[in-house]
Amino acid sequence: MFDDIGNLMHGFAVVLQPQNILLMVVGIVLGVIVGVLPGLGGANGVAILLPLTFSMSPTSAIIMLSCIYWGALFGGAITSILFNIPGEPWSVATTFDGYPMAQQGKAGEALTAAFTSSFVGALFAVIMITLVAPLVASFALRFGPAEIFSVYFLAFCSFVGLSKEPPFKTVASMMIGFALGAVGLDQMTGQLRLTFGSETLIGGFDFLIAVIGLFGIGEILLTMEEGLSFRGKSAKIDLKVVIKTWKELPKYWMLSLRSCLIGCWMGISPAGATPASFMSYGIAKRISKRGNNFGKGEIEGVIAPETAAHAAGTAALLPMLSLGVPGSPTAAVLLGGLLIWGLQPGPLLFVEQTEFVWGLIASMYMGNLVGLIVVLTCVPLFAAILRIPFSVIAPIILVLCAIGAYTVHNNTFDVVMMLVFGVVGYFMKKANYPLAPMVLAIVLGDKAEVSLRQALLGSQGNLGVFFSNALVSTVMTLALIALFWPIIQNGLGRLRGKGAAAPAQ
């Protein structure tokens, strides 16, 4: 424990180097721009900018990339409140009360409340990571293949049980991800598979290309279809409004705490920031005394989703760091970055790369603080970006996506694949297939498969190995509960419904 504090302080020393502070500010600004622009989000924003970090040290690289992520989380709130357009899916719930507040001329209050609660949510999650991640990692060091597989299994089952999309569409999307991930060289036997004699497929499908295509190009196509025109409220935040809002905020500590807890929980399980923000909003609306006022410009309706979204977005890095299982697509891209810089994510990271891990954790504290200052002072600037017409922004984003796709392997064929993934993403999104499970399956497919096959090899093909000790049985049982959660919830609801009216869902 004391070692950890010492390491964290050392991490702060690394982060506070002027060069790293500069990278942090650059990362935040790029991240907010990414978050504000339609078609660019946390995951593909980080994926596109990943090549910029190839020539940096891993610590500097992760500082900049994670700051892009924080920036994107902040940026979503700006468009939601001022333009009623959620820049990111997790800021949809922020539009419900944020935009009405802006219409009433309280844009400054809404933005200050959103940014501050984002900061609070993230801070809560970082403190949790600081305390819990080393413990989880040292615990996970003793995992064998069966235990590792059970953790992957839990992650993927939670997707099916917790996502809003129809379960079999989630399964289909996830399994396609696994299939794409399996193409190419088999890691255990060195055999080629699913390449059908094509040389370009030997390397398999890179998930970064998939991320840029599915989320970047796909999103532009969707935006184009909707024919967006941005007509927003003007924003100015002066110090008086900030201080006035800050004085008001402590009143809502209970709401904040609850939203933080919801966010952390949803972030660790791979449900992610979007359901966390909706759940937090829904619960706040049910519990609050002013619940009837929700949707008409209630500040609590801004605090709840923003706190939860940021807590979830940050907490998603806990399983990524300590277990090597990312909790969100963006965490998956960061994990891809670690692999490119030659670091192996997972429990060993805490032993072998102490400086890197604690540098990253320290940068989470600092990055969010820097982020809060940057967004509070630069809101009008970022809002101005949205006033640039889409016919100018769209081709520039397309070019950026192409550059990002090319630089992953310096291969122009990848750019073609990016467009293919983009069109696929457009159809999947329109047909209500979730994209995140597919991306995570491409990333984790090989690892999940290797642990499964090693476990089966050890047990000579006996599936009982996944229930052979208390730990692995517990995780597998949790996974099965998560997988069948909708059915279980339905059953519980029916049991309860016999006495009183069934809870509205």
Add this chain to the structure above:
Amino acid sequence: MSDTAHESGGAGPSHRSVEAGVAVVVAAVGLITVLGSLKVGIGWGDEGPKAGFFPFYIGLAIIISSVINLYQLFTVADDGAVFATWDQIYKVLTVVIPTAIYVAVIPYSGIYVASALLIGLFMMWLGKYSVLVAIPTAIAVPIFFFITFERWFLVPLPKGPIEKLLGF
């Protein structure tokens, strides 16, 4: 394909037919995965499960879930919703087709020239900008990217004959 107009929008392909199409494509991907796995063997080899073991069951899962999706699609009544109006599809194609050409041209022209053309034509054609605005923007953006990537971050991007002529 039904051409019935939906209340809120214009005519277009029905949502149901497109969704059925997606499900069929998904099932086809599953079938390809199963066939590819069978080729490399799905049983037990010297090193435990063979290379096709894992993808085989993945492929099966894709097919089964896609069949269930199809079944569920046809058990509910068609609400007549359109996938997208023809107008919307036209708009999407105005992005897809230029991007496809852009992507195809990159290996020959390099990324900078292709990007300048994409940005310029996009602005003039879809944004109705005058040549005087579009061309400077189209030239400035790739130059900015050139400086950022090649100079500051030392990441080389594909270059074509024009860059060679300029000595890069």
